[in-house]
Amino acid sequence: MVAIIPNASFTTANLVQKAKRSETSFDDLAHKTNMRARKVNQSKNARDFECFFPNFVQLVILLGTFYCGIKRLQPIDVTDTSYKQIFLNAFVVGLIMIGVIVIKYLRHGYRSLPKFDTVYSFYLPFMTSLLFDTPSTVTNTILILSVLNSYKWSTQLIVMVSQFSLIFFNFEAGDRVENIISVIINILLSSILKNVGQLKSLDNIDSNLFSILLTNILYISEATSAHFRILRGTILALVAIISINYMLKKIMHVKPFVLSILLFVGLPVFTNIFIHLESGRNPLFWLVEYILESTTRQKILFAWFSILILSIPSILIEKESLSLNTSRKLWHFIIFSLIVPSFQIDSNFVKIALSGTIPIFLSIEYIRFQNLPPLGSAIESQLRKFADTRDHSGPLIISYLYLLFGISGPLLINNSPMGLIGLGIGDSLASIIGKRYGRIRWRGTQKTMEGTLAFITTSFIVCLILLHFDKAIIFNHLTALRLLCVCTLSGVLEGNSVLNDNILIPTFMMICEKLFTL
Known part of the structure; x- marks a missing residue:
């Protein structure tokens, strides 16, 4: 028994030491895990800051020029209704866009947020029309909402109702039909561009910007210069011949060489029809x-x-x-x-x-x-x-x-x-x-x-x-x-x-x- 006791004591000491080592190793493992988690969080925060920084720089520049435009364009007569109407509509359209984005975020989380470039879908059409074609600014501001049509049908319905409501409150009865036609033309052009580009060559923002530009050229703008008449007429001619070719190809399965002949013959004919000098x-x-x-x-x-x-x-x-x-x-x-x-x-x-x-x-x-x-x-x-x-x-x-x-x-x-x-x-x-x-x-x-x-x-x-x-x-x-x-x-x-x-x-x-x- 005496001989056994030292061995028992030695065994007990080994067990205690192993327990201490296991406890120490567990603490080390927990410490290393915490360090890794901390590094991951720091790396994520760094990436978030790197994504935030360029957007912040862009936002400062855009807001600065937007504010500059407001101050420099403000008329001496602060009761000017046209000036108030333009910026009130811009404010309402901005609120609608932010509201739709917030709702999508609350429902579907971070991934549902649109790209930062959506800001340009508002800034570029609004500032361009405000500075260079002021009478069309309200109409173009309403068209901006079409960028939200990339969402589901329920959101698209809300967007269209908002656009028609803004037209009703901003225009007299005689002008409402023309502006409703503008919205329909813009939505149609945007949808065509999205389908043709498959949202790859042209993404949602590109399609919306180009559809607003084309809507202005083909329907909204009242410019009368020779170069604008030529631009509008030739684009109308091209749209007409492409539409005819599309229907012939889909319905009658016309061969490509026939479509080529129709293009080369039809384009000059339609150009002569649509250009009014x-x-x-x-x-x-x-x-x-x-x-x-x-x-x-x-x-x-x-x-x-x-x-x-x-x-x-x-x-x-x-x-x-x-x-x-x-x-x-x-x-x-x-x-x-x-x-x-x-x-x-x-x-x-x-x-x-x-x-x-x-x-x-x-x-x-x-x-x-x-x-x-x-x-x-x-x-x-x-x-x-x-x-x-x-x-x-x-x-x-x-x-x-x-x-x-x-x-x-x-x-x-x-x-x-x-x-x-x-x-x-x-x-x-x-x-x-x-x-x-x-x-x-x-x-x-x-x-x-x-x-x-x-x-x-x-x-x-x-x-x-x-x-x-x-x-x-x-x-x-x-x-x-x-x-x-x-x-x-x-x-x-x-x-x-x-x-x-x-x-x-x-x-x-x-x-x-x-x-x-x-």
């Missing part, structure tokens, strides 16, 4: 006479064709030795060199040319999308060489269309070269320099501060050059300091946003330019 003349004959009556216009055309004939084959040949980003930005530089000098010489001719070019490029995309013979496959193979990830994600190749819309919009709306400067110079060099030399990234984005600095510097230098050598009185109303403010705000916004630059930058720069002239 003040002189009442045939649009084609009028255009030929318009060009022939001025040697300057003939020289501009000759210069355009010469540059394109030399540059297009060169870029296609050297495409393999260039990066995708560089080859795409070369088109920006070419368009800048084509339009800026010509716009200073004969701005009306350039605007007419752009108004006719937009439907032509839309027709090219239609031919490619439908693969219509004999050009469909050739256009597809060439455009795919310059397509980016978004172009590959959906059925449409839209980058070149975005570029055309971006440079044309400010020129056609406000005689402003801001789209050319922002896209042709600022955005192009920001992308090239940022990708090659960028090291410091904006929080939550893939864009670099070096790229933003390149955007601000180069676009400002070009603005100063145009300000100094300008013959068409561009920027005559802006000082160098104000131009620097426009370029800086636009550069910082571009560096923190994910909305397509070809939409955002030209429109925002045009808005800022107008705000600084009020």
Whole structure:
């Protein structure tokens, strides 16, 4: 027994030590688990902050310019009912959008929240119509609500009831029918764009922005300039022929080559029908006479064709030795060199040319999308060489269309070269320099501060050059300091946003330019 006791004592001591070690190891494990959980929370908080930071920067810039617009546009007579009506409707529409989003969040949680870019679906149409077509601002503000139609049918019903209610309270009996038609046209166009783009080439926000733009061009705007008549007539003609082709293909199963013939024959015929010039003349004959009556216009055309004939084959040949980003930005530089000098010489001719070019490029995309013979496959193979990830994600190749819309919009709306400067110079060099030399990234984005600095510097230098050598009185109303403010705000916004630059930058720069002239 005596011999057994020490062994028992030793065994008991071992058990105690093991218990202590197990207790210590359990404490270590719990400590390590807590540390891992803390690191995960810290990492999640860091990611949340990185997502919050660019949105906060964008919101500050947008709210600042929005407030600037309110203060600068406020009339001396504060009882002006039109002014109050515009901003009261903007407030109501904003509340409806926020209310729908909050309800969706309470029902379905964080994942149901829309992208931050939904803010632009309100900001861009409202500010553009307010600054450049004030009488249509109330109507366009009501159309903004259509961006919420991406939700279920119950939400869509609420949106439509809200839109019709706002029309009832804002317009007299004679104007209500016209505004209801505007809402219906906008909803129809938005639905078509969503279906065609499959919410990949064009997402919900893109579709809504373009549907509002098209609704203004086709129905709302009362502009009477020659270039607007040409733009409206040619787009109406293209819509008509595409609609006819669609019905023939679906109902009668017409072959592609017949659709091609109908397009090439029908488009000029419908264009002649829908373009109404003040002189009442045939649009084609009028255009030929318009060009022939001025040697300057003939020289501009000759210069355009010469540059394109030399540059297009060169870029296609050297495409393999260039990066995708560089080859795409070369088109920006070419368009800048084509339009800026010509716009200073004969701005009306350039605007007419752009108004006719937009439907032509839309027709090219239609031919490619439908693969219509004999050009469909050739256009597809060439455009795919310059397509980016978004172009590959959906059925449409839209980058070149975005570029055309971006440079044309400010020129056609406000005689402003801001789209050319922002896209042709600022955005192009920001992308090239940022990708090659960028090291410091904006929080939550893939864009670099070096790229933003390149955007601000180069676009400002070009603005100063145009300000100094300008013959068409561009920027005559802006000082160098104000131009620097426009370029800086636009550069910082571009560096923190994910909305397509070809939409955002030209429109925002045009808005800022107008705000600084009020």
